[in-house]
Amino acid sequence: MKRVKVGIIGPGNIGSDLMYKVRRSRFLEMGMMAGVVESEGIKRAAALGVPVSTEGVKAVAARKDIRIAFDATSADAHIRYNAAPLKESGIVSIDLTPAALGPYCVPTVNLDALRSEQDINMVTCGGQATIPIIHAIGRVAGVSYAEIVACISSKSAGPGTRANMDEFTQTTAKAIETVGGADKGKAIIVLNPAEPPLMMTDTILTRVKDSSVGLEKIAASVEAVVKELQAYVPGYRVIVPPMLEGDKVTMIVQVEGQGDFLPKYSGNLDIINAAAVAAAERIAEDMLEREGAR
Amino acid sequence: MIRLVDTTLRDGSHALRHRYTPDQAAAIAGELEQCEVSLIEISHGDGLGGSSFTYGFSEYDSFDLIKAAASAAPRTEVAVLLLPGIGTIEDLEKARECGARAARVATHVTEADVSAQHIAAAKKMGLRAVGFLMMCHMADPARIAEEAVKMESYGADYINLADSAGYLLPEGVAERVSAVRSAVKIPVGFHAHNNLGLAIANSLAAVRAGAEYLDGTLRGLGAGAGNAQIEVLAAVLKRIGYETGADLYRLMDAAEVLVAPLMERPQIIDNGSLMLGYAGVYSSFLLHVYKAAEKYGLDPRYILEELGRRKMVGGQEDMIIDVAWRLKQKKSCPA
Numbered sequence: 001m002k003r004v005k006v007g008i009i010g011p012g013n014i015g016s017d018l019m020y021k022v023r024r025s026r027f028l029e030m031g032m033m034a035g036v037v038e039s040e041g042i043k044r045a046a047a048l049g050v051p052v053s054t055e056g057v058k059a060v061a062a063r064k065d066i067r068i069a070f071d072a073t074s075a076d077a078h079i080r081y082n083a084a085p086l087k088e089s090g091i092v093s094i095d096l097t098p099a100a101l102g103p104y105c106v107p108t109v110n111l112d113a114l115r116s117e118q119d120i121n122m123v124t125c126g127g128q129a130t131i132p133i134i135h136a137i138g139r140v141a142g143v144s145y146a147e148i149v150a151c152i153s154s155k156s157a158g159p160g161t162r163a164n165m166d167e168f169t170q171t172t173a174k175a176i177e178t179v180g181g182a183d184k185g186k187a188i189i190v191l192n193p194a195e196p197p198l199m200m201t202d203t204i205l206t207r208v209k210d211s212s213v214g215l216e217k218i219a220a221s222v223e224a225v226v227k228e229l230q231a232y233v234p235g236y237r238v239i240v241p242p243m244l245e246g247d248k249v250t251m252i253v254q255v256e257g258q259g260d261f262l263p264k265y266s267g268n269l270d271i272i273n274a275a276a277v278a279a280a281e282r283i284a285e286d287m288l289e290r291e292g293a294r
Numbered sequence: 295m296i297r298l299v300d301t302t303l304r305d306g307s308h309a310l311r312h313r314y315t316p317d318q319a320a321a322i323a324g325e326l327e328q329c330e331v332s333l334i335e336i337s338h339g340d341g342l343g344g345s346s347f348t349y350g351f352s353e354y355d356s357f358d359l360i361k362a363a364a365s366a367a368p369r370t371e372v373a374v375l376l377l378p379g380i381g382t383i384e385d386l387e388k389a390r391e392c393g394a395r396a397a398r399v400a401t402h403v404t405e406a407d408v409s410a411q412h413i414a415a416a417k418k419m420g421l422r423a424v425g426f427l428m429m430c431h432m433a434d435p436a437r438i439a440e441e442a443v444k445m446e447s448y449g450a451d452y453i454n455l456a457d458s459a460g461y462l463l464p465e466g467v468a469e470r471v472s473a474v475r476s477a478v479k480i481p482v483g484f485h486a487h488n489n490l491g492l493a494i495a496n497s498l499a500a501v502r503a504g505a506e507y508l509d510g511t512l513r514g515l516g517a518g519a520g521n522a523q524i525e526v527l528a529a530v531l532k533r534i535g536y537e538t539g540a541d542l543y544r545l546m547d548a549a550e551v552l553v554a555p556l557m558e559r560p561q562i563i564d565n566g567s568l569m570l571g572y573a574g575v576y577s578s579f580l581l582h583v584y585k586a587a588e589k590y591g592l593d594p595r596y597i598l599e600e601l602g603r604r605k606m607v608g609g610q611e612d613m614i615i616d617v618a619w620r621l622k623q624k625k626s627c628p629a
Contacts, residue, residue, distance in 0.1 A: 147347050149612040154405060162407045165378040169343075186346060189379040193404045193432075194605040203612035205347040240619045248347065252616050 004284035005031030007060035007091070009082055010072035011041025011052075013158060013262055014096060014269060018070050019045060020260035021277045027284040028277070031066040034059050061085040067287060068092045068280050074160055075099040075167065083119060092283055093119040094276050098167040104175045107278045108132040108228045115286055120279060123175040124168050125268035126150035126187060128275045129202045129236070129255055134180035136225040137242075137249055140217050142209030146182035148172065149205075151190045153197035156266035165189060182206065200255045200267035201239070208247050215244040222251070232278040233271050234258060296501055296536045297332035299454075299483065299509045300524055302553060303363060304375050306515035308339035308578045310556060313353040316362035318556065322512070323363035325548045327370045329541045331524070332507070333396060335373040336363045339517060339578055340609065341400065342374055342381030342389060348612050349380075349578070357392045364393025371395045371422060378408045380609060383415040390419050398454065399445075400426035402607045403433045406441035413448040424483070425450035428608045431461040431574055435473030442474045442482075452481040452507060457496060458608055460489030460518055460571040464499035471503035483507025486522040488514060489571025491563055493522040494530060501536065512549040515557065518577030519567035525549050566594050573602030582611050586618035596621060 006028050008015045015033065022028045033045035034053045046052045053059030060069050069091050071078050078099035086093045095102060102119030105111060109132060114120050122128065130148040137143055150172075161168060169187045176185025192198050208218070219242050229236045235256030242251040255267030262269050303319055319336060326334050336359060338344030338352050345352040352359075364372045373396035374389045386397055397416035399409045409425060416423040425445025430438060442453045455470055462470075467484065474482050484500035486493035486509070497508050508531075510524030525545040531538050566580050575598050583601075587594035600617045 149348050149610075151610060151613070159407075162405075163411060165408050166382040166384070166411065169379065169382060170384075186343075188346065188348065188609065190607065190609040191379070191402065191405050191408065192605070192607050192610065193402065201613070201616075203348070203615065205612075207347075240616055243619075250347075250615060252612070 001026065002288055003027055003029040004068060004287055005029055005066050006280060007032040007034060007063065007066045007069040008072060009034050009057055009060055009069060011035040011039055011045060012072065014273060015070070015072040016041050016044055017261040017269060018072060018273050018276065019050065021273055025277060025281055027281045027288065028068070031063060032060055057082040057085050061089040061091065066091060068094060068283060070276055070280070071095045071097060073097060087118055094280050095119060095121045096272060096276055098124065098164065098171045100171060104179050105279050106131045106175070106179050107232065107275050108225055109135045109179050111279055111282055115283060122272050122276050122279070123179070124172045125152070125200070125272045126168065126189060126202060127172045127175045128271045129200065129253060130204050131175055131180040132225045132229055133204050133222055133251065133253065134176055134182055134206060136221040137206050137208060137218055138181040140221045141211065141213045143180070143182040143206045144209050145184045145207040146176050146180060147186040147188070147205045148176065149188045149190065149203040150268070151192055151198065151201045152268045153265050154191045154193040155197045156200070156262070156268055157191050197263070197265040199265050201252060202255070203250070203252045206249045208249055211244060211247045215242065218242055218244065218249060233274045235264070235267055235270065295506070296531055296538050297507045298524060298527065298538050298540050299333040299335060299507055300326050300331045300511065301335040301509050301521065302511040302515050303334065303336035303359070305339060305517055305521050306511045307337070308517035308581065309515050309520065309561065310558060311581065312338055312345065312350045314359055315354055316358050319359045320362040320366035322548070322552050323372065324366035325552055327367035329544045329548060330539050331370065333371050333373050334363060334367055335375060335398060336360055337375045340380055341377040342385035344380055357388055360389050360392040360394055373398050373424070375400060375426070376412055377401070377609060378412050383412060386412065386416060387419065390421060394421065396422035396424065398424040398426045400428050400456070403427045403429050403438055403441060406444040409445060410448045413445060413450055417449040422451050423449055424452055424454050426454045426456060428456045428458045429576065430455045430457055430470055431459055431466065432605070435469045438470050439473040439477035442478050446478045446480055450480060452483055453478060454483040454485055454507065454509070456485035457487055458576050459574045460487030460493070460577055461574045462496060463492065464495050467496045467499045468503040471500045471505050475504040481506040483509065485509035487517065487571070487577045488519040488521065489563065489567045489577065493520070494526055497522045497527055498530060501531070512545070512553040513557065514561045515553055516577070518570045518580050519563040520561040566598065569595050569598040573599050575602045575606065576608045579611055579614060582614050586614050590618045590622040592618060592621055592625070
């Protein structure tokens with residue numbers, strides 16, 4: 001079967017994990033791993049037979065056969081260097097940085113509406129783990145306020161996250177509103193250094209507009225979206241099921257990573273990558289279908 | 295000279311479940327200025343942005359409280375607490391506009407690097423910046439010194455070590471303060487909790503090891519069994535002969551007249567507070583644990599013990615629900 005070639009810009013932990021997920025895909029294949037210096041990630045990709053370059057976005061944009069690129073660098077790099085050349089070359093950007101030049105994408109909620117966008121943003125790991133739930137609660141009971149507490153192990157919080165805590169909280173809060181549908185969103189992130197490292201855990205607290213719909217309907221809506229999520233994040237689990245007290249709904253989820261390149265406790269990195277690959281697959285499927293019909 | 299930092303309007307906010315009114319904030323801050331404390335901290339107990347389901351909603355807007363305190367204490371530096379991951383630089387900018395002149399940027403003791411952006415931003419805004427390391431019992435002195443050096447490099451004006459769980463014994467405090475003192479050029483401070491009845495003794499150990507700033511609260515009002523009682527600190531330091539510049543009798547009166555009538559429960563070492571110190575749990579978990587224990591019909595001590603065993607850090611109040619829910623399942627499904 002024909003596959004769509006993709007490039008990955010940024011051969012760090014995120015980029016390397018993405019590469020393993022792409023290699024498993026039915027719709028995607030690795031066209032290039034690009035960085036700006038010789039690195040472990042570049043060597044790793046080369047060892048797997050993936051074309052590599054240290055010319056960064058330039059090398060990806062120059063390749064006529066690459067149609068989709070994952071940007072796993074930084075918000076600054078996406079805005080300043082990567083977005084424009086990709087656009088000029090007609091390559092779809094799947095942006096894993098907090099740059100958010102394009103619309104936020106949470107696959108279970110709005111991927112269908114974003115299939116023809118040129119640059120889509122994957123929000124944050126905390127957003128990917130919680131916004132589907134907030135949306136699921138909202139579609140049956142309406143959500144006036146949603147709050148999430150994301151706990152990730154210190155070991156899986158890279159220097160990018162650490163240097164930009166506000167980007168995480170502000171981006172997630174905004175996407176809780178624009179994608180999750182809550183009138184007001186709030187996001188909190190806590191790093192825990194315990195050993196062995198803790199799995200990523202997210203607590204989701206919402207104030208619903210109509211609690212009279214009852215817990216059963218809310219729980220059923222949540223359960224349906226959890227199944228959809230598990231299709232691309234197999235380690236996604238509800239550890240405390242939804243509870244309704246007055247107009248407050250509380251639940252807790254945990255994300256165990258697939259252990260592709262990163263350890264299993266890095267569910268935070270796994271879920272954003274899995275969401276990015278799910279988005280790329282849908283876009284690739286459309287491309288292949290269009291071309292098949294031509 | 296030992297500088298007394300009053301946090302009645304911040305750590306004390308936990309004990310009042312974040313219900314301070316702007317009038318109360320103004321009255322307390324105004325009186326603290328007359329008492330000549332060095333720094334007055336005011337915020338939601340969990341810092342800027344703390345008002346939430348997880349940590350409790352503030353009854354009044356935090357920025358209105360800051361404004362009220364700052365205008366009542368124009369001569370004194372008013373500080374706010376900021377935990378990166380909860381509050382943001384945008385919040386800090388707003389606090390500055392409301393009159394805050396110092397930012398205490400707090401991280402878990404091993405995670406100082408998440409404060410780089412916020413400490414730098416505070417300095418850029420012209421605020422005094424304090425690097426605040428929480429849950430100091432969870433790391434050894436050498437590691438704490440490394441983290442303090444990072445905060446110094448980001449621009450912190452002093453390092454505050456917090457025994458957030460009230461777990462440390464005096465020798466543990468002295469070791470940590472000494473290690474940090476010899477690693478950084480800036481002053482060191484200490485923030486005690488009284489969960490094991492050692493808040494004053496630990497503060498004294500800190501001073502003897504070279505700490506120059508001490509946190510305290512009127513009547514000890516604060517999370518868990520409360521903080522070092524600031525009027526007691528003033529008295530003890532005075533007797534030993536340390537200069538604080540604070541007015542002892544006036545502090546005593548402020549505690550009696552302004553704070554005692556607000557207290558919802560006596561600031562004693564009840565069993566839950568004792569468990570915080572014994573199991574090493576973040577002090578502000580206490581009232582949330584009591585609430586969960588009541589809801590699920592559990593003994594709060596078992597919830598606290600489990601939280602300690604899981605090594606939960608400051609800010610993870612949400613895990614109280616998880617632990618209580620799990621204990622309840624176990625209880626209702628006998629093996």
